[in-house]
Amino acid sequence: MKLAADSSTIEERLADGLLRVERAFDEQLQSALPAVEELCRHAERYRGKLLRPTLLLLSGMGSAQDAPIIDDRHVVAAATVEMIHMATLVHDDVLDDASIRRRCPTVNALRGNETAVILGDYLISNAFHLCSKVGDASLNLRLGAVTNALCEGELVQLSRRHDLSLDRATYIQIVRRKTAVLVGACCEIGARLSGAPTEVVDACYRVGERLGIAFQIQDDLLDLTGDEATVGKSIGRDLEKGKLTLPTILFLERESSKDRVAVLRAIELRDGAALKSLLLASGAVRGARDFACELVADARKELPHLRQPEVRAVFETLADKVVDRAN
């Protein structure tokens, strides 16, 4: 996902801010131990879109009263949320038996599940350590609540694997916890660190939460309908691991679809090609996409709460890219 250049000043500030985030990230993960250093350098290749830091910095700039400034606390918080995200990627790849991530072998594929488990732990630990450098315990408290929710989302999802009765509301609750709470917190924290009033901070959280759910739906759609070369990571993992996602749930909601038996059979046989074509033909893929687009539209409605109009424009383009992306 590239950022649009609607507003060169905001874009330049954002690009500069993201460089500072990358520097803070890399500095935090330096280790004098070769065995650790080597793994950290590998994990850094997972750094992709920087969606979460981007949202935190944009939200921070957009909700400032005066000039849209990115200060050091924004940078450290943004590096922290990216590190939390990277930790979840490393552990997700263990859970999904995934072998490819951002066109590279995963840590579990390269070095085994054991090393991937501890590397993920190391990233979580470093995220909390980095975040503590801001010197604001309430930030730690907030991020601790976020990572609690994140793990709860994963635990509920694990408990519902291979469960064909999973309904839309439960799916959304899982996605909210495992993805959207963190994305919402990025926007919220950006605003809070800029000293925005409560109504702006709350609106920013809602923007991020909606975008986060839409982002995860799009991710799930890519897992179902994308191809590995374009997506750049292992796909078909949801079917393989018994995770029902929105297109399948929407399809099964309709009580008497003629292709119901065929869809259930494709799930049972883990036949990704058959499932994809059935869900495409039935309009269920379209339905899931429409659902995600509605969430993006809802998120955009909150953007007038931002106090800096030039940031709003950049934010709107970014919001659209959440669903208009092929990787």
Place this chain on the structure above:
Amino acid sequence: MKLAADSSTIEERLADGLLRVERAFDEQLQSALPAVEELCRHAERYRGKLLRPTLLLLSGMGSAQDAPIIDDRHVVAAATVEMIHMATLVHDDVLDDASIRRRCPTVNALRGNETAVILGDYLISNAFHLCSKVGDASLNLRLGAVTNALCEGELVQLSRRHDLSLDRATYIQIVRRKTAVLVGACCEIGARLSGAPTEVVDACYRVGERLGIAFQIQDDLLDLTGDEATVGKSIGRDLEKGKLTLPTILFLERESSKDRVAVLRAIELRDGAALKSLLLASGAVRGARDFACELVADARKELPHLRQPEVRAVFETLADKVVDRAN
């Protein structure tokens, strides 16, 4: 490990403090989600000796200027270190393919590695969340540095599996990072929260660090020489997973032992019974135990730094139990 009753007043305060720690621990891990709640209740069964909270509370009482008081910050910090420890147990059991822990099936044995990975993450996350409730970012910073070291220790250990050239200094560095830094921090934090001066805080860290190394050596000895029924957890895991521990290292240090070939063969064949009897006969087990006892003696030498003499006596008995234990 039971605590001695040298000083009923201190003992009563400690027992009361540990009850408060357990309460804080359980309150933190409550979840409205049944899938999460059930796992937390299972993990609570792993709670055993409460060595780390005990050391934190004793150190806190011992280094107080006036009365040996346990305040709420001590309690929250003690629950946090126990939660960090429990997270490492859950992930260690994944790494070690262990099936028994505190005489119960492990989470990985019962619910699979995937659930155990995320439950461990949930415990780490909750530990940081709980710790943030103290409202002192420097405490978060310190514990973040501790968990960084802990993961580094595990990563170095993983990188040296099946490496027969592992020497004593590297083994001690691994043990220091993966176990002793946390135990040292328990003593240090207890003292710091009691407002002790730097020299007392530093002495407390040294006490904990030495006890931590001794504790791990004893743990490794039990893995080699103990029996599962007494130890209460899967044993023989070190040999199975290619982890060289102190008795083997001490044995291999001697250049020309006549049983060298037999020991190397036992390691290669993962023949735990043969390895145990060779290392016992050679005196290497005795040597490792002596090494641990020296560390306990060193730790005891620092105890006069504690300002409360009645606490010192309880601490001394606890120190001895670190090596005199069968589980």
